[in-house]
Amino acid sequence: MQATPQRTPDLGRTATSPRRRLRPAVVPMIARIGTALVGGYVLASAVATLIARLLPVDRAEATSWGMILSFLVYAIAALWSFHEPRVMRVMLGIWGGSVAIGLVLALLGVRS
Amino acid sequence: MTAALPLRQSMAWIHGWLGLLAGWLLFAMFLTGTASYFRPEITQWMQPEIRASTVSPAQAAQGAMTYLQRIGAGDDVQWFLYLPDARSAVTRVFEQRSPTSTAPPRPAELTLDPRSGEPVRARETRGGEHFYRFHFQLQLPYPWGRWLAGLCAMVMLAAIVSGVITHKRIFADFFTLRWNKGQRSWLDAHNVSAVLALPYHAMITYTGLITLVAMYMPWPAMVNYKTPLDYGAVAFGIPTERAATGIAAPLLPIGPMIEKAEAVLGAPATRVVVRHPNDRAATVTVYRHAGVSINARLPSVTYSGSTGQMLERSGGTGPALMTAGVMLGLHVASYAGTGLRWAYCLLGLTGAAMVGTGLLLWTTKRRRPGAAPFPGLTLVERLNIAVIAGLPVGMAAYLLANRLIPVDAAGRADGEVAAMFWVWGAVAVAQLARSPRRAWIEGFAIGAIAFAAIPVINAVTTARGLPASLRGDDPVFAGFDLTMLAIATVLGMAAWRVAHLRPAAPVRRPARGVVHA
Numbered sequence: 253m254q255a256t257p258q259r260t261p262d263l264g265r266t267a268t269s270p271r272r273r274l275r276p277a278v279v280p281m282i283a284r285i286g287t288a289l290v291g292g293y294v295l296a297s298a299v300a301t302l303i304a305r306l307l308p309v310d311r312a313e314a315t316s317w318g319m320i321l322s323f324l325v326y327a328i329a330a331l332w333s334f335h336e337p338r339v340m341r342v343m344l345g346i347w348g349g350s351v352a353i354g355l356v357l358a359l360l361g362v363r364s
Numbered sequence: 365m366t367a368a369l370p371l372r373q374s375m376a377w378i379h380g381w382l383g384l385l386a387g388w389l390l391f392a393m394f395l396t397g398t399a400s401y402f403r404p405e406i407t408q409w410m411q412p413e414i415r416a417s418t419v420s421p422a423q424a425a426q427g428a429m430t431y432l433q434r435i436g437a438g439d440d441v442q443w444f445l446y447l448p449d450a451r452s453a454v455t456r457v458f459e460q461r462s463p464t465s466t467a468p469p470r471p472a473e474l475t476l477d478p479r480s481g482e483p484v485r486a487r488e489t490r491g492g493e494h495f496y497r498f499h500f501q502l503q504l505p506y507p508w509g510r511w512l513a514g515l516c517a518m519v520m521l522a523a524i525v526s527g528v529i530t531h532k533r534i535f536a537d538f539f540t541l542r543w544n545k546g547q548r549s550w551l552d553a554h555n556v557s558a559v560l561a562l563p564y565h566a567m568i569t570y571t572g573l574i575t576l577v578a579m580y581m582p583w584p585a586m587v588n589y590k591t592p593l594d595y596g597a598v599a600f601g602i603p604t605e606r607a608a609t610g611i612a613a614p615l616l617p618i619g620p621m622i623e624k625a626e627a628v629l630g631a632p633a634t635r636v637v638v639r640h641p642n643d644r645a646a647t648v649t650v651y652r653h654a655g656v657s658i659n660a661r662l663p664s665v666t667y668s669g670s671t672g673q674m675l676e677r678s679g680g681t682g683p684a685l686m687t688a689g690v691m692l693g694l695h696v697a698s699y700a701g702t703g704l705r706w707a708y709c710l711l712g713l714t715g716a717a718m719v720g721t722g723l724l725l726w727t728t729k730r731r732r733p734g735a736a737p738f739p740g741l742t743l744v745e746r747l748n749i750a751v752i753a754g755l756p757v758g759m760a761a762y763l764l765a766n767r768l769i770p771v772d773a774a775g776r777a778d779g780e781v782a783a784m785f786w787v788w789g790a791v792a793v794a795q796l797a798r799s800p801r802r803a804w805i806e807g808f809a810i811g812a813i814a815f816a817a818i819p820v821i822n823a824v825t826t827a828r829g830l831p832a833s834l835r836g837d838d839p840v841f842a843g844f845d846l847t848m849l850a851i852a853t854v855l856g857m858a859a860w861r862v863a864h865l866r867p868a869a870p871v872r873r874p875a876r877g878v879v880h881a
Contacts (some may be wrong), residue, residue: 254693262566296581297581297583298583300581300583300584301583301584301587303584303588304583304584304585304587304588305588309682309684310682311588311589312588312595312598312599312682312684313682313683313684313685314584314586314588315584315585315588315589315595315599315684316684316685316687316688317684318581318584318687319574319577319578319581319584319585320574320577320684320687320688320691321848322577322581323518323521323573323574323577323581326518327518327521327525328525328585330518330522331375331378331522331525331526334374334377334378335369335371335374335375335378335824337369346606346834352868357587362586362587362588363587363588
């Protein structure tokens with residue numbers, strides 16, 4: 253890391269020219285942003301709802317723990333969407349994870 | 365992002381973009397939110413006709429009830445009473461009218477004199493409430509402003525996490541501030557303001573999201589309750605709904621009920637809710653003052669309005685609800701005494717400084733000596749000036765308008781708010797006629813003059829100017845005017861500093877580590 257030139261992520265901006273040039277990477281980038289913004293929220297909602305449904309404590313308490321922790325899940329999911337180099341893995345992880353938790357929730361049903 | 369990057373570099377990259385996209389709104393949220401720590405004091409200053417009085421909460425409530433029984437006994441279903449305390453001089457009352465009411469409409473919100481119970485004669489204003497509301501609603505219609513503010517807070521949270529990962533020298537950054545070194549200085553300033561108050565920034569951002577969590581994240585409640593409202597009733601200790609019977613029964617005096625409740629709760633009352641007044645099923649719910657616990661979900665006692673019997677008592681919540689209540693309390697700081705309140709204020713300003721220096725860093729990092737700025741750079745620079753130098757001018761205009769708009773002018777409260785946004789907008793547009801450097805200098809200078817003018821205009825238009833408030837026993841007015849002078853001094857120093865800044869050669873590449881912005 254010492255005295256290494258900064259590697260700028262390849263987003264159509266080269267290190268020498270500040271001018272933005274569009275590259276084919278635009279579509280994956282949009283997918284990434286959409287996944288971070290919307291998918292991150294959906295995943296956070298799913299995890300929070302699962303916590304609220306499964307935590308073996310009073311329902312007001314379980315609901316509150318889910319809510320309190322949801323923003324942490326959202327932040328981590330959104331940041332990981334930009335860190336993971338393979339966009340397909342990002343999509344699969346965030347959207348796939350949301351669908352999987354959603355299915356579990358559908359099977360569990362609401363708390364009686 | 366085709367190649368794998370080390371975590372610190374991908375986080376540095378995302379930190380820069382997150383900060384840029386939400387930076388201007390976050391700066392405005394930090395500045396108006398910081399002002400909101402003094403919401404009741406700002407309201408007091410903006411209604412100089414009202415002098416603080418020393419009336420007990422029970423007396424104030426009884427006075428308000430006498431008035432409400434006269435004007436709204438027949439057709440009101442609920443009365444909310446916000447009782448005066450050491451920081452607020454009036455009783456605020458909201459009437460919720462029956463949907464079948466045929467009485468002529470009247471304002472639902474009233475400001476009453478705690479002693480007489482009659483409406484106070486004071487200028488119409490939103491007072492400190494305006495900064496507070498702007499801080500999380502951004503002057504947009506419900507619910508869009510709240511969603512946008514929430515999104516900004518979420519971006520802030522992600523920026524904090526990615527910023528911390530980007531850093532490896534948290535401790536060393538405490539002591540690192542190199543002046544007049546161009547980009548390196550802005551980076552140092554950004555790091556110092558971010559790192560010194562890091563626990564505060566993380567706390568205020570996360571707890572800010574928690575304040576509206578039931579709106580942002582209702583899904584956990586959906587799986588456990590029929591409607592999210594049922595969860596809210598438990599979470600906020602809302603007493604059991606008791607339907608009106610339709611049988612009239614006079615409402616007992618609530619003064620003694622409040623005194624009983626204060627004995628049960630162990631602290632003064634702050635808020636009273638009267639449901640179905642003058643019905644046999646009437647209830648009186650008394651909430652404890654916020655000043656005795658960090659938990660902002662206030663415990664309450666409910667009495668029958670017709671018999672005076674205690675019906676129920678809230679409380680006994682578990683660790684999760686207590687955590688949420690404490691997070692709420694940490695954010696709004698209603699528990700804080702004067703000293704802690706000022707500490708909160710200074711920490712809030714470091715938040716604004718952190719966001720502001722981050723925005724400046726974005727432009728400094730991308731500027732190349734001798735090269736014409738690319739359009740994005742110009743746009744960001746101009747928006748930086750519009751928000752960082754412009755917003756303070758707008759906030760000063762709001763306060764000045766309070767003294768300059770005639771006291772009995774119609775719609776003056778809206779006029780004050782309009783003054784803030786028109787002046788802010790005018791500064792944002794007018795700066796385009798100047799070079800960026802001149803625009804910074806003049807923007808800060810106008811802000812300094814505007815804030816310095818506030819105590820002067822106050823002294824000219826009211827009898828509670830600085831000479832009088834310093835001599836007499838008027839600490840809120842003296843403190844307010846002195847704070848305005850302090851802000852004017854800081855803005856003046858900022859203008860002077862930009863004017864005397866020698867353009868330093870930008871650091872092409874730091875010797876160690878990466879540049880994160």
